[in-house]
Amino acid sequence: MNTTPVIRSLNNSHCKQIIDIILPIQQIEFNVPVTLEGQPDLxxxxxNYHQTGGNFWGAMYNEQLIGTISLIAIGNNAGALRKMFVLKEYRGKELGIAQLLLDNLIAYCKQNNITAIYLGTVDMLKAAHRFYEKNGFTRIAKHDLPKSFPLMGADNMFYELHLNN
Structure with missing residues (x-):
């Protein structure tokens, strides 16, 4: 039994596990008006992720998927951070799952010459805003996003991070 969280790349064989984490957090925990039909990428x-030049990762703990993060490469050395979710009972600094996921994504970006990361989120996710800001993301207006940024209907707050490769 492995009690150290491990980040690994996920593929289509993990779709059900990914959906089983993300949808309840979105719909039940945070009442975000989003459905699986509105997220066909899942x-x-x-x-949607690997073939763009991005990736989709999962945090595994005791062989269970407990968190996700993904990156869509959107051209011009930029990427869109998507699907960052951690099961409630695994959140916080104790295990540091969210930080492990983000650090993994940033390392991938640096290895793949992605120098800017953009993300969209919703205003009610206050802890997420604090987490992104603590990690150097700055808030930007929707009209400052790259034209290639894949907008999600529910998103109403946007952030960017420029990496020093």
Whole structure:
């Protein structure tokens, strides 16, 4: 039994596990008006993430998927951070799952010459805002996003991070 969290790349064989984490957090915990139909990317991880030059990662703890993060490469050395979710009972600094996930994504960006990361979130996710800001993300207006940024309907707050490769 491995009690150290491990970050690994996920593929289409993990779609059900990914959906089983993300949808309840969005819909039940935070009442975000989003459905699986509005997120078809979750049904084909390889096409929507891997084939863009991005990736989709999961945090495994005791062989259970407990968190996710993904990156869509959007051109011009930029990427869109998506699907960052950690099960409630694994959040916080004790295990540091969110930080491990983000550090993994940033390392991938640096290795792949992605120098800017953009993300969209919703105003009610206050802890997420604090986490992103603590990690150097700055808030930007929607009209300052790259034209290639894939907008999600529910998102109403946006952030960017410029990396020094």
């Amino acid at each position: 049904l084909d991880i390889e096409t």
